[in-house]
Amino acid sequence: MPDEVARKRLESELDKLNLNIPSSVFQYEMNRERAVEFLKNNSSVPFIVRNSSINGYFVFDIPSEDRQSFKHSLVLPPKSDEDEFKLCNYFKTTITEACSLKDYFELVWDPLHKIIRAPERLIWQQFKRLNQQNQVRTVAVMSIQSLDNEKIALTAEQVQSYAESKPGLQYSGDGHTGFAMAVALRSPFLVLRSKDNREAANKILKNHIGDNGLIVITGHGNQAGHGVSGNYISLQSQEDIISINPKINRSPHEIASSAMESGLKMGNSVTILLCICYGAFNRQGKGSSFAYRLVREFAKRGVSTTILATDQLFNRFGLNAIVDNKITFDEGTGMAAKDVHVITAKVHHPELHPVINVFKPNETIQLSGNGIDFLNPNPSQPMTLSETMRQRDERMLEHQGSQKQVEEHFLSRHSVPEHSIEAKGVRKGNTTPIREQSPQEKRFNQHLQLLFNKGVNLKCRRDRINPLQQQGVFHALNEAYGAVLNLHHALKTDGDEYFSHPTIETYRTFKKNCDRQIIDARKILDKHRGWSEFLINLAIGIISVGLGLIVKGGINLALNRSFFYVHPTDSSKKLDEIEALIDKAKP
Numbered sequence: 001m002p003d004e005v006a007r008k009r010l011e012s013e014l015d016k017l018n019l020n021i022p023s024s025v026f027q028y029e030m031n032r033e034r035a036v037e038f039l040k041n042n043s044s045v046p047f048i049v050r051n052s053s054i055n056g057y058f059v060f061d062i063p064s065e066d067r068q069s070f071k072h073s074l075v076l077p078p079k080s081d082e083d084e085f086k087l088c089n090y091f092k093t094t095i096t097e098a099c100s101l102k103d104y105f106e107l108v109w110d111p112l113h114k115i116i117r118a119p120e121r122l123i124w125q126q127f128k129r130l131n132q133q134n135q136v137r138t139v140a141v142m143s144i145q146s147l148d149n150e151k152i153a154l155t156a157e158q159v160q161s162y163a164e165s166k167p168g169l170q171y172s173g174d175g176h177t178g179f180a181m182a183v184a185l186r187s188p189f190l191v192l193r194s195k196d197n198r199e200a201a202n203k204i205l206k207n208h209i210g211d212n213g214l215i216v217i218t219g220h221g222n223q224a225g226h227g228v229s230g231n232y233i234s235l236q237s238q239e240d241i242i243s244i245n246p247k248i249n250r251s252p253h254e255i256a257s258s259a260m261e262s263g264l265k266m267g268n269s270v271t272i273l274l275c276i277c278y279g280a281f282n283r284q285g286k287g288s289s290f291a292y293r294l295v296r297e298f299a300k301r302g303v304s305t306t307i308l309a310t311d312q313l314f315n316r317f318g319l320n321a322i323v324d325n326k327i328t329f330d331e332g333t334g335m336a337a338k339d340v341h342v343i344t345a346k347v348h349h350p351e352l353h354p355v356i357n358v359f360k361p362n363e364t365i366q367l368s369g370n371g372i373d374f375l376n377p378n379p380s381q382p383m384t385l386s387e388t389m390r391q392r393d394e395r396m397l398e399h400q401g402s403q404k405q406v407e408e409h410f411l412s413r414h415s416v417p418e419h420s421i422e423a424k425g426v427r428k429g430n431t432t433p434i435r436e437q438s439p440q441e442k443r444f445n446q447h448l449q450l451l452f453n454k455g456v457n458l459k460c461r462r463d464r465i466n467p468l469q470q471q472g473v474f475h476a477l478n479e480a481y482g483a484v485l486n487l488h489h490a491l492k493t494d495g496d497e498y499f500s501h502p503t504i505e506t507y508r509t510f511k512k513n514c515d516r517q518i519i520d521a522r523k524i525l526d527k528h529r530g531w532s533e534f535l536i537n538l539a540i541g542i543i544s545v546g547l548g549l550i551v552k553g554g555i556n557l558a559l560n561r562s563f564f565y566v567h568p569t570d571s572s573k574k575l576d577e578i579e580a581l582i583d584k585a586k587p
Contacts, residue, residue: 002051002058006077010049010058013085017105020114025049035061036070043067046115049075054095057088065118075101112376120359124342127306128374130212131271137371138210139187142258144219144228144250146191147175149520153190153204159183163319168486171479172316174523177275177334178218180319184327185216186369192217192250192258205262214271214371215259219250221276221314223283225290227251228276252290252297259298266302266350273365273372275334279309280341291343292356299347299354306344308365310335328375329365332471337364441499447538448492454534455484476527483524490517515539 002010007028014021022044027035028051035048039061048061058075074088074095085101098104107125108116117125146152154162159182163169169176175191182189188208190201209215219228227249264270274280274291282288291309298305314335321327321334329335342361345354364375437445462477491514498510518539525531 002056002077006058010075010077010085013101014049014105017102017109019046019105019109019111021046032059032061032072039063039070040067054090060087062116065115120357121361123344123357124359124361127271127342127344131372138208138213139185139216139371140205140208140213140262141178141182141185141187141189141216141218142192142255143175143178143189144192144217144248145175145178147179147189148173149516150175151191153188153200154182155188155204156182156186159187159189168482169318170320171318171475171482173318173479173483174520175218176318177314177316178216180317180321181216181218181273181275181327181367183319184322184325184367184369185214185371187216192219192255202262207263209259209262209264209270211265211268212270214273216273216275217255218275221274221278221290223278223281225278225281225283225288225293228255228290252294255294256297256301256303260301260303264301264303267348269304269306269346270298271372272305272307273367274307274309275314276309277314278311279307279314280311280343282311286358287356289341289343291341292358295343295345295356296352296354299345299351302347302350304344304346306342309341309343310339311341312336312339326366326368334365337362340365438499441495444495444499448488448495451484451491451534451538452488454531455481455488458484458528480525480528480531483521487517487521 007026011026024042024045025047026049027038028049030038030048030050031053035050039045039048040063047063048059050059050061051057052059052074054074056077058077060073060075062071062073064070074090076086076088076097078084078086087098087101087104089096089098099107107129108122110117110121148166148168159179163179163183169179179189181187188204190204192201217228221228229249259270272294274294276290278290280289280291282292286292289309289311291307295305295307312335315332317327317333327333329337338360340360340363342359343356344359345356347354361374366373366375458477458481462474462481465474465477494510494513494517498506518535522532522535525535
């Protein structure tokens with residue numbers, strides 16, 4: 001056994017590490033059985049130091065978190081004053097040195113709880129250390145959900161400029177969560193493996209997916225855990241106005257294949273932030289979650305993974321979640337610390353059945369231009385988190401103020417009395433003559449006015465709510481009002497373009513664009529009473545306007561005349577009667 005000098009030196013070395021351990025840790029004369037029993041009955045003692053039965057060594061007896069299992073590590077005293085204490089592994093009578101006493105405790109000691117971390121916590125600590133060391137890393141955000149019905153692929157630079165041009169991205173919406181994370185991470189953003197943009201996506205991802213990199217995956221998850229889904233919109237028929245196409249589903253195989261196709265290689269390691277609902281939820285027992293399946297899928301390709309996912313709902317957000325260029329997850333944004341699971345597997349070659357570790361670190365996730373960081377739940381942390389939430393609330397109020405200025409400007413431009421419409425040829429000062437509106441264009445604008453008036457009602461309801469006391473209700477109404485403004489602006493823009501040069505071909509484009517915009521708005525507005533019927537009627541009203549024009553336009557174009565030319569004959573009067581009947585469908 002080690003002599004008294006070695007004991008004194010060991011106690012001195014442990015004291016230098018500032019572990020703040022009780023003196024009852026040192027039980028040199030105990031054997032293994034007594035040490036285990038002592039640890040079971042004394043939860044305040046983090047480990048036991050005793051003499052080993054192997055001559056010349058100490059032993060650390062280390063309990064698991066539940067104190068139902070124990071690990072025993074040999075400690076070799078230094079042979080000279082220049083040497084250090086060494087932790088050793090003992091296997092089949094063979095002893096091998098592992099690391100110094102100092103390095104060991106820097107890695108395994110939990111200063112908050114004053115315990116030696118369990119193996120899962122140790123893996124987590126090693127991961128965090130590597131994460132901090134990898135300052136220069138590849139980052140990409142891959143969304144299964146299209147961004148407001150657009151299947152796009154944007155570079156990091158394009159993401160920033162796109163954000164400035166789309167004010168509606170401030171709030172949650174289709175693809176907005178992934179886009180906001182791309183802005184915070186300063187990374188590319190793309191819709192994953194859409195058949196329409198696969199080549200563009202792979203080009204964007206090149207050099208942004210690689211070893212020790214970060215991949216963020218967003219979309220819609222479920223408790224079954226079979227795949228990640230998103231809405232892809234196709235506007236091929238009138239029925240699409242009423243029913244949205246089924247969701248596109250991406251399996252673990254497809255996601256892993258896409259990452260490999262974009263540059264990941266066998267032998268690489270990758271961190272995946274899985275931002276979907278129930279990504280870590282095991283419906284059919286351990287190993288059935290989507291995150292677990294994804295780890296196995298990458299292991300088949302020889303790629304080590306660390307996946308972070310929640311077993312609860314994932315709370316969506318928009319650009320308004322960014323505070324000081326960072327997104328901090330919490331109970332209302334992304335995933336709460338208590339719900340986050342870390343699922344990890346270390347592989348060196350393709351494996352069908354890798355060893356997978358699952359751990360709940362209870363640490364808050366934060367995203368920034370430096371990548372992903374983790375905020376420890378220490379006593380000072382709640383103040384930091386509440387400060388972040390307060391800043392986000394203040395930013396929301398500031399944005400609400402600036403938003404109201406934009407809305408007032410919007411109202412002043414779009415709430416135009418009918419009597420102010422200039423007649424054809426009448427000039428206002430030295431301006432260009434204002435085009436006379438056709439009856440069909442006036443009817444189209446009447447539909448827009450109905451839409452606008454209904455949106456103002458949402459705004460009034462929103463403005464009566466305190467956003468800090470009723471964040472959920474405020475957010476829902478604000479999101480809905482933003483959707484109305486976006487829809488109104490899009491329809492007005494498409495209408496102005498179409499009515500300035502109406503042909504059968506431009507009508508087809510006009511109708512297709514209107515259909516797309518209405519379907520996009522429905523996904524937000526259908527949640528609010530009365531909006532489903534209103535938008536369906538709006539779509540039918542737009543069709544009724546165009547349908548009459550198509551009948552007339554077909555005849556006029558055949559005569560090589562203006563699309564809006566109507567010859568004052570009985571035939572044209574009959575067509576007007578038909579159009580009047582169709583127009584009865586308008587709201």
